[in-house]
Amino acid sequence: LKVVAPQHLKRCGLTRLLRGAGAVNLAEKRTGMFPHLVHGIRPYAIATCPLLPGVRLTVVGAQEHGLLLPAGCCSIPSHRATAPPQKQHPVLVLVSFVAPRQSRWWAEDARGANSLRRPGMEGAAVATGGALPREPVPGLVSGLRCRGVRLRDFVPRILSAGARKPGQKLGVVRAQQFEFKDKSAIYSPFGDSLANSNEVRQWESGHSFHDIAASQGIKIRRRPLTGPPHHYVGPFEFRLENEGNTPRNILEEIIWYKDNEVQQRKPLALLKGNVADAPPVRDFIGALRTSYDRTGMPALIAEVKKASPSRGVLREDFHPVHIANAYEAGGAACLSVLTDEKFFQGSFENLEAIRNSGVKCPLLCKEFIIEAWQIYYARCKGADAILLIAAVLPNLDIKYMTKICKMLGMAALVELKFRLWFWRTGYTASKSTRAMRAACMSGTPFSSVRMPSGIWLVYHGAKRTLNGASYLLRGCLFGSG
Numbered sequence: 001l002k003v004v005a006p007q008h009l010k011r012c013g014l015t016r017l018l019r020g021a022g023a024v025n026l027a028e029k030r031t032g033m034f035p036h037l038v039h040g041i042r043p044y045a046i047a048t049c050p051l052l053p054g055v056r057l058t059v060v061g062a063q064e065h066g067l068l069l070p071a072g073c074c075s076i077p078s079h080r081a082t083a084p085p086q087k088q089h090p091v092l093v094l095v096s097f098v099a100p101r102q103s104r105w106w107a108e109d110a111r112g113a114n115s116l117r118r119p120g121m122e123g124a125a126v127a128t129g130g131a132l133p134r135e136p137v138p139g140l141v142s143g144l145r146c147r148g149v150r151l152r153d154f155v156p157r158i159l160s161a162g163a164r165k166p167g168q169k170l171g172v173v174r175a176q177q178f179e180f181k182d183k184s185a186i187y188s189p190f191g192d193s194l195a196n197s198n199e200v201r202q203w204e205s206g207h208s209f210h211d212i213a214a215s216q217g218i219k220i221r222r223r224p225l226t227g228p229p230h231h232y233v234g235p236f237e238f239r240l241e242n243e244g245n246t247p248r249n250i251l252e253e254i255i256w257y258k259d260n261e262v263q264q265r266k267p268l269a270l271l272k273g274n275v276a277d278a279p280p281v282r283d284f285i286g287a288l289r290t291s292y293d294r295t296g297m298p299a300l301i302a303e304v305k306k307a308s309p310s311r312g313v314l315r316e317d318f319h320p321v322h323i324a325n326a327y328e329a330g331g332a333a334c335l336s337v338l339t340d341e342k343f344f345q346g347s348f349e350n351l352e353a354i355r356n357s358g359v360k361c362p363l364l365c366k367e368f369i370i371e372a373w374q375i376y377y378a379r380c381k382g383a384d385a386i387l388l389i390a391a392v393l394p395n396l397d398i399k400y401m402t403k404i405c406k407m408l409g410m411a412a413l414v415e416l417k418f419r420l421w422f423w424r425t426g427y428t429a430s431k432s433t434r435a436m437r438a439a440c441m442s443g444t445p446f447s448s449v450r451m452p453s454g455i456w457l458v459y460h461g462a463k464r465t466l467n468g469a470s471y472l473l474r475g476c477l478f479g480s481g
């Protein structure tokens with residue numbers, strides 16, 4: 001690696017950042033083509049990036065990708081990548097989440113390389129958010145120059161700026177909150193509670209995603225372990241199925257599909273700008289509470305759903321806005337709108353249309369959320385709440401995503417399969433964020449549920465018995481009844 005040597009990255013804390021992010025290990029996975037590109041960064045690894053004191057990190061495109069940043073970090077949108085950064089940055093490291101095509105451009109084209117320049121900038125690390133490109137990018141490998149400072153020279157200067165003593169713990173840099181007048185760059189006031197969490201340390205120590213998820217009782221795998229089952233050789237398609245590439249159940253199939261879908265769709269546009277233009281957030285939990293207080297009965301979340309994998313098409317002549325209006329007139333406190341296209345025949349257009357139709361009930365975006373970006377997207381389309389499925393998301397994802405909800409003013413409904421998962425997810429998250437005020441149970445009986453304070457119990461799906469705990473129940477979500 002000629003641009004930024006892995007051992008240098010290691011010394012300034014970026015290796016931890018990138019490895020902790022579930023990225024390829026720069027030193028180990030040298031393909032010979034893209035040693036400088038890093039794939040599959042996990043967002044909270046950026047959020048907890050352990051930089052040396054004095055180092056400032058500017059992340060281009062963080063907002064578009066829905067990344068929270070550590071305190072002291074600055075986010076600049078991609079289209080403003082040439083905007084002057086803050087002069088007081090003694091060192092600027094640019095970690096960019098870009099499509100491979102854009103990093104090629106940066107690498108190969110002098111204008112691209114120039115666009116990386118910043119006053120005070122001493123280095124750049126480029127990470128791709130999408131799939132690894134297939135062809136080599138010679139420009140980056142052979143050395144990109146930024147304001148006369150070769151990238152490989154920047155690390156020692158960071159180290160001298162930080163003057164780290166042997167054994168000294170890397171801390172998250174803190175800085176004042178700041179925002180450009182035109183809102184083109186913001187500093188994150190993110191604290192270091194995530195940085196110190198056990199899960200982050202696990203990530204950083206190189207545990208695989210699957211190991212960590214499995215240790216938390218999660219059986220749903222995020223993607224096929226051994227690649228998809230289709231192999232093409234010339235015109236022939238082979239379908240070699242094995243345990244590692246065949247989904248074990250419908251939820252896993254949905255998640256695998258979603259993972260691909262999200263990679264292809266993001267970044268759709270500059271979401272940050274769109275979030276600012278989105279209709280105001282309505283109080284989802286407040287609406288449930290008002291309904292419960294008024295009627296003394298569990299509040300109803302009625303679901304706008306055309307089809308489901310288990311029941312097939314529920315309604316052929318499907319008019320989401322008519323259905324939403326009918327639910328509201330019928331006394332629903334909130335609505336849930338399916339946005340998944342492939343398995344539920346829903347869409348974000350449905351969500352947006354309902355929001356713009358004047359329906360007053362707060363809206364839950366019923367989506368299979370696996371990336372922070374989806375939360376921003378849901379907000380752009382007018383959602384007031386989202387669903388987080390604990391059978392799919394490890395604790396850290398849930399904590400991180402509930403923080404994003406809090407930041408956006410949204411509520412998070414966390415679906416728990418087992419009552420014990422209150423303690424796995426709900427209790428800790430509810431302590432750290434008020435966003436998670438409703439937990440959603442499906443699957444198991446919950447007659448002896450002890451409710452952590454501040455959490456609302458919402459029952460998910462109508463088909464199962466409510467097994468004696470209805471006095472605890474504050475809401476119900478019904479899809480097909």
Ligand SMILES: O=C(O)c1ccccc1NCC(=O)[C@H](O)[C@H](O)COP(=O)(O)O
Binds near residue numbers: 462477
């Ligand atoms: O409904 C399914 O087939 C399904 C399969 C895999 C993952 C989730 C699934 N449904 C989740 C839903 O959105 C339900 O509509 C919701 O739980 C309400 O259910 P119901 O009232 O039982 O239709």
